[in-house]
Amino acid sequence: MDTHRRSDTDDGAVRITLGFDSDRNRELLAQLLAQYDVVDFDGSVPDGTDLCIVDAGAFSRVRDALTAWKTASQPTAAPALLVATGDETALWEEYGDAVGTAVDAIQSIPAPKRAIETRVSALVETREESKLAADRRNQLELYGRAMDGxxxxxxxxxxxxxxxxxxxxxxxxxxxxxxxxxxxxxxxxxxxxxxxxxxxxxxxxxxxxxxxxxxxxxxxxxxxxxxxxxxxxxxxxxxxxxxxxxxxxxxxxxxxxARERILQRHQRIVQSVSDPILVLDPAGTIEYANDAAAQVFGADTTDTAVTGLFDEEQAGELMDSLMLALARDETREQELTLPGDRHTYQFRFRPETLEGSRRVIVVARDITDIRRQQERLSVLDRVLRHNLRNKLNVVAGHAATLTDAPDSDPETIQSAGERISAAAENLLDIAESVRKFGDDTAIDGQAGQQCDLAELVEQTVPRLEVIYPEANVETVAPESAVAVCPDQIEFCLKKLFDDAIDRSGDGSKITVSVVDRNDVVELRVHDDGEAMPQIERRALMTGSETPLEHTQGIALWLVRWAVEGVGGQFHVDVENGTTVTLSLPAV
The missing domain is CATH 3.30.450.20 (PAS domain)
Known part of the structure; x- marks a missing residue:
């Protein structure tokens, strides 16, 4: 016989409730149904009952209770079995009015155990299938209500x-x-x-x-x-x-x-602009970079700290601007220089709320050319205001001497004439330097030319030795060192040489060297004379002049501008004399 289990009784067994007047029949049936949870009842049907079995003696007494149990259990089946002696057909005729309301089946006894077991098993199976169907029906109703709502x-x-x-x-x-x-x-x-x-x-x-x-x-x-x-x-x-x-x-x-289409339009606009644009979280992590930013800062900048793009000092300045922008909810600006290409950018930090979160939109504008033009204007302003004025004052003063004292002694006249001539030559030299420098090309926007600096030194230095025969010149260069050079590279070398001679004198030792460092090629001119004055050196290295810090001429400025125009760098060192180094991109 199959053993049926259920989930809502204490031990999991199917519960069968017996209502019998005959103790013997009750005992025999309880033994036959030992695998079930068998209990007795004489009034209302106990909770958790799966099947009721009653005999003819108890039926009239518990009929109403059975009817109430079956009604309360709907729509789940609540099967009840009537056990009575006699012919089964006659029993159905006798109790036919109770079938469906109080009982579902009638079993005549005596009967074989197997017949009783089969009848009980079938009724229990009906109960379990009905309960499963009710569960499915409840789930469907639940799902239906959920979907409807x-x-x-x-x-x-x-x-x-x-x-x-x-x-x-x-x-x-x-x-x-x-x-x-x-x-x-x-x-x-x-x-x-x-x-x-x-x-x-x-x-x-x-x-x-x-x-x-x-x-x-x-x-x-x-x-x-x-x-x-x-x-x-x-x-x-x-x-x-x-x-x-x-x-x-x-x-x-x-x-x-619709929002996506608007966002896509904005992204296309952002991607089309030439200025780098970044979106930062409050901690300074880059969440978005447009194409221009990827080209300037690197393709793999997303999800990295923006401070990693700069040296330690500038990173601190950047974070100060970022924090102030967020704290004050205002736009902040900061000029920063990229360590690699030395380009100067004006960073604008604007706090915004994007999708409910605080973010900072950063727009960086390359102002390198603007700053360089400002540097050049300051130098040219100094040349006009300082050099030109001073030399013209010299000319005017000595001219006045000649005019006011026409009968002066020959020595005075000669001295005044020599001073006028020297001042004029100095002014002509400045004008000639600017003219020669600008004959071929402008300073900015040069594509540059590939030039073998070792060959340039080999060809140019002998000509300079002819001009300055008293100079002790040494050259140090590899067989070849090709770099991207400004169109005026020969002019630059001559001016560095001239500057070294002016500073140290004709008898000084001058070393012209070329050093290949794989990524850059360095052209160096060293003299062992007096070190370049700190005021001039600071002006050249910072890139701007002030009334208190300025150079004496314009030649070294022209050299610096030419080198920077092709992405190179200009440096001055004053250890054991003066060394001016031009670092140019290697080829």
Whole structure:
């Protein structure tokens, strides 16, 4: 005999309640049903009962209790078995009015044990199947209430026969504008329209044919003809091992798609601008970088700290500006220089709230050329105001001497003339330097030229030795060292040489050397005379002049500007004399 178990009694056994007047029959039946949880009753049916068995003597007494139990258990079956002596047909005639209301089956006794066991097992099975069906029915009702009340549109279709809709919740009807009678029995392709993407239609069709889950974003149309974007997910429903239905979950994402289109337009605009743009979180982590930023700062800057782009001092200044912008909710500006290419950028930090979170939008504008032009203007201003004025004052003063004292002695006249001539030559030298420097090309925007600096030194230095025969000149260079050089590279070398001679005298030792450092090639001119004055050196290294810090001429400024125009660097060192180094990109 099969043993039935249940889940809601203490020990899990099926509970059978006995109502007998005959103690002997009750005892025999209890022994036969020992595998069940057997209890007795004489009034109301105990809770948790799965099957009631009564004899004819007790039936009239417990009939009302059985009827009440069966009524209370609906829609779950509450089976009751009447056990009585006599012919079964006669028993059915006798108790026929009670069948269905108080009892469900009649078993005549005596009877074989196997017959009684089979009858009990069948009634218990009926009870368990009824309870399972009730559970499924309750779940379906729960799911139905959940789907009916969901804001998301939900439909159910058959898995075959062109997938007609068999269920549509209120959310679907509200979303699409259709009435329930408009949609039931139809394939939901009626939501598609002229601008529905064909590839998306194909994807849906192939997934349904393969009976697979699928998620798409599809352009559908309401009953009014208004288009809307539908986020659709279709899930197959399996019943008895095979797919019987599909459930479609649908969400109106029209507003989200509109925001995405706006965002895409903004992204295209942001990507099209030449200025680097970054989005930082409050800790300074880069969350977004446009193409210009990726080119300037590196392609792998996203999810890295923005401070890593700068040296320690500038990183601190950057974070100060970032924190102040967030704390004061105001735009801050900061000039910073990239360590690699020495370009100067004006960073603008603007706090914003993006998707509910505080962020800082950073726009960096390359102001290197602006700053260089300002540097050059300050130098040219000094040349006009200082050098030109001083020399003209010299000329004017000595000219006055000649004019006011026409009868002066020859020595005085000669001295004044020599001083006038020297001042004029100095002014002409400045003008000639500027003219020669600018003959071929402008300082900025040079593509540069590939030049073998070792060969340049080999060819140029001998000519300079002819001009300065008293100088002790040494050259140190490899066989070849090719670099990207300004068009005026020969001019630069001559001016460095001239400057070394002016500073140390004709008899000084001058070393012209070329050093290949793989990524850069250095052209150095060293003299062992007096060190370049600190005031001039500081002006050249900072890139600007002040009334108190300035150079005596313009030649070294022209050299520096030329070198920086091709991405090189200019440096002055005063150890054991003066060394001016031009670092140029190697080829």
């Amino acid at each position: 969901a804001e998301t549109g939900i439909i159910m279709t058959e898995a075959d026969n062109d997938h007609p809709i068999v269920y549509a919740n209120d959310g679907f009807l509200e979303m699409t504008g259709y009435d329930r009678e408009d949609v039931l029995g139809r394939n939901c392709r009626f939501l598609q329209g002229p601008d529905t993407d064909e590839q998306t239609r194909t994807e849906l069709r192939e997934a349904l044919q393969a009976r697979e889950q699928v998620s798409v974003e599809i352009l559908n149309y309401r009953k009014s003809g208004e288009p809307f974007w539908n986020e659709l997910e279709i899930v197959p429903v399996t019943e008895d091992g095979s797919i019987s239905h599909f459930i479609g979950f649908q969400r109106d994402i029209t507003e989200r798609k």
